[in-house]
Amino acid sequence: MKVLLFGANGQLGTELQRFWMSDELVSITRNECDLRDSFAISRTIRNASPQVILNAAAYTAVDQAESDPENCLAINGVAPGVMATEAARCGALLVHYSTDYVFDGTKAGAYDESDEANPRNQYGKSKLEGERAIQATKANYLLFRTSWVFSPHGKNFVTTMLRLAKERDSLKVVDDQIGSPTSAAAIAGATARVIRIVGNDSKPSAGLYHMTAAGEVTWCGFAREICRRAHFEQTISVTPIRSEDYPTPAHRPKNSRLSNDRFSEKFGFRLSSWQEQLDETLSSLGLAGRPLGGQEVRSSKS
Numbered sequence: 442m443k444v445l446l447f448g449a450n451g452q453l454g455t456e457l458q459r460f461w462m463s464d465e466l467v468s469i470t471r472n473e474c475d476l477r478d479s480f481a482i483s484r485t486i487r488n489a490s491p492q493v494i495l496n497a498a499a500y501t502a503v504d505q506a507e508s509d510p511e512n513c514l515a516i517n518g519v520a521p522g523v524m525a526t527e528a529a530r531c532g533a534l535l536v537h538y539s540t541d542y543v544f545d546g547t548k549a550g551a552y553d554e555s556d557e558a559n560p561r562n563q564y565g566k567s568k569l570e571g572e573r574a575i576q577a578t579k580a581n582y583l584l585f586r587t588s589w590v591f592s593p594h595g596k597n598f599v600t601t602m603l604r605l606a607k608e609r610d611s612l613k614v615v616d617d618q619i620g621s622p623t624s625a626a627a628i629a630g631a632t633a634r635v636i637r638i639v640g641n642d643s644k645p646s647a648g649l650y651h652m653t654a655a656g657e658v659t660w661c662g663f664a665r666e667i668c669r670r671a672h673f674e675q676t677i678s679v680t681p682i683r684s685e686d687y688p689t690p691a692h693r694p695k696n697s698r699l700s701n702d703r704f705s706e707k708f709g710f711r712l713s714s715w716q717e718q719l720d721e722t723l724s725s726l727g728l729a730g731r732p733l734g735g736q737e738v739r740s741s742k743s
């Protein structure tokens with residue numbers, strides 16, 4: 442199986458590369474193909490003529506997007522449609538990722554795939570455009586909405602908290618936004634597993650799925666767990682604050698919970714809990730995570 446990967450240097454792109462042999466994987470970085478260039482995208486796909494296209498590339502600077510909506514839309518909204526058109530032309534399966542930020546966060550429970558999207562920031566709007574651009578083509582696609590992605594590399598909430606925990610003795614973290622932190626490694630593993638399940642020609646599995654870690658937590662709760670599991674709990678205090686007390690250029694939804702029921706019914710498995718994924722990430726950084734014990738909040742549903 443020939444696999445073409447866009448976004449090879451990102452959190453998810455880095456993890457995805459672990460699941461295919463080098464002779465079946467073509468990894469593309471921004472230098473090799475800028476997603477603002479539709480011709481470059483088409484050319485890259487036609488040259489590779491893959492069976493599977495993985496798009497892990499995206500404009501992910503959520504706050505910066507508020508003052509740079511054109512680039513954000515080109516990369517997140519337009520490029521996925523070009524990929525899907527090319528995927529349909531060469532008969533490839535397109536795997537693309539989207540976000541909880543397509544929702545406004547006002548629902549009481551977890552969002553499912555049939556809930557109406559209503560993004561409240563430029564990043565969310567651009568990601569929704571990308572979803573719709575793919576859906577408007579005849580491509581065979583898997584579209585996975587995920588949330589709060591972290592990994593041992595790159596700039597993300599876990600690496601930021603670990604840095605701040607070394608530098609400071611107190612932190613204030615937003616406690617009124619709830620979601621499911623999900624590791625790039627878990628998303629990559631689940632992606633590879635789904636591709637094995639569906640093969641590259643089973644159109645009936647195509648569609649939109651929510652794919653996040655099991656369990657839920659606020660950013661503040663997540664920060665506390667990072668500090669606790671990385672053994673900083675004695676040296677730092679983490680204080681909860683409201684979103685209003687930490688203004689950012691981009692509005693963020695209060696409720697980012699995504700139901701994974703459709704995913705598990707279709708593919709027969711769920712992702713592990715965010716606590717397990719956090720432990721794996723800390724372990725890979727040489728910071729032993731806590732052994733799972735009685736206090737563990739485990740959830741079979743996301």
Ligand SMILES: NC(=O)c1ccc[n+]([C@@H]2O[C@H](COP(=O)([O-])OP(=O)(O)OC[C@H]3O[C@@H](n4cnc5c(N)ncnc54)[C@H](OP(=O)(O)O)[C@@H]3O)[C@@H](O)[C@H]2O)c1
Nearest residue numbers: 450451452453471475476498499501538540587588589590
């Ligand atoms: N991060 C999150 O919290 C989060 C939450 C929900 C959903 N998602 C979605 O999950 C997917 C993976 O996210 P991630 O966290 O792995 O993202 P990431 O670490 O920010 O990586 C994004 C990649 O896209 C590349 N890229 C950016 N602009 C580009 C351009 N113009 N042309 C080509 N490549 C470009 C970047 O290249 P450089 O390495 O050169 O910068 C980077 O390698 C994305 O679809 C994202 O929207 C992420």
